[in-house]
Amino acid sequence: PILVFLHGTNAAQIKHRWMGGGQEGDVRRIAAQLMEAGRIPPILVAAPSAVLPAAVAVARTSWPAFDLDAFLDATAARLRGVATIDRTRVIVAGHSGGGCNREGGVATALRASIPVHAALVIDTCMDVDIALPLSRSPPATHVVVSWQTMSWAKRPFADFRRAFQRGVEAHPAAPGALRELEQLQPTEPMPHDAMVPLVLRRWLPPLLSPDAAPGVPCVSP
Numbered sequence: 001p002i003l004v005f006l007h008g009t010n011a012a013q014i015k016h017r018w019m020g021g022g023q024e025g026d027v028r029r030i031a032a033q034l035m036e037a038g039r040i041p042p043i044l045v046a047a048p049s050a051v052l053p054a055a056v057a058v059a060r061t062s063w064p065a066f067d068l069d070a071f072l073d074a075t076a077a078r079l080r081g082v083a084t085i086d087r088t089r090v091i092v093a094g095h096s097g098g099g100c101n102r103e104g105g106v107a108t109a110l111r112a113s114i115p116v117h118a119a120l121v122i123d124t125c126m127d128v129d130i131a132l133p134l135s136r137s138p139p140a141t142h143v144v145v146s147w148q149t150m151s152w153a154k155r156p157f158a159d160f161r162r163a164f165q166r167g168v169e170a171h172p173a174a175p176g177a178l179r180e181l182e183q184l185q186p187t188e189p190m191p192h193d194a195m196v197p198l199v200l201r202r203w204l205p206p207l208l209s210p211d212a213a214p215g216v217p218c219v220s221p
């Protein structure tokens with residue numbers, strides 16, 4: 001399996017944000033801790049790094065036309081002889097601006113030639129126009145949209161929920177596939193950034209288990 005992580009806006013043009021660059025955290029360490037604890041199987045972690053202002057200066061235009069197929073091809077080439085990517089078990093996580101663009105980021109990743117196993121949409125803009133492509137994800141793809149209101153309260157949550165639910169009704173998920181909307185309460189400082197480890201620790205274990213994704217309580221661990 002592989003986790004593909006899309007960071008948010010990057011006006012500071014920091015390379016490898018959330019992968020050793022910047023001060024927010026390190027997705028690799030989060031995954032490593034889960035593996036060491038036996039909570040998830042061995043997993044690859046890969047994250048494109050956007051430093052062009054036109055691509056990440058504004059959340060709603062971030063990651064324009066992100067091509068997951070091309071990114072996975074490039075990742076596989078770099079890992080040749082070291083590891084093999086199981087393209088049936090790709091999890092895409094978009095944090096903040098990584099999931100705000102209806103024509104980029106997580107939204108276009110969901111159009112990959114092989115449907116992704118799961119999309120984790122973490123504390124993004126929650127605009128109505130992004131609800132539709134998320135709700136129209138491939139039937140077998142798990143979709144989990146998580147947010148917090150401790151540091152980012154002024155978003156159209158109700159409108160997003162209605163649009164998402166209408167989309168799911170028109171394009172039902174396959175039996176057992178998730179279409180989850182959840183509000184969480186991080187207990188660590190900087191709630192917006194704290195959502196990343198919270199969501200990954202909460203959802204990677206069930207999404208990567210042989211039993212798919214059993215229900216879990218909506219609380220901060």
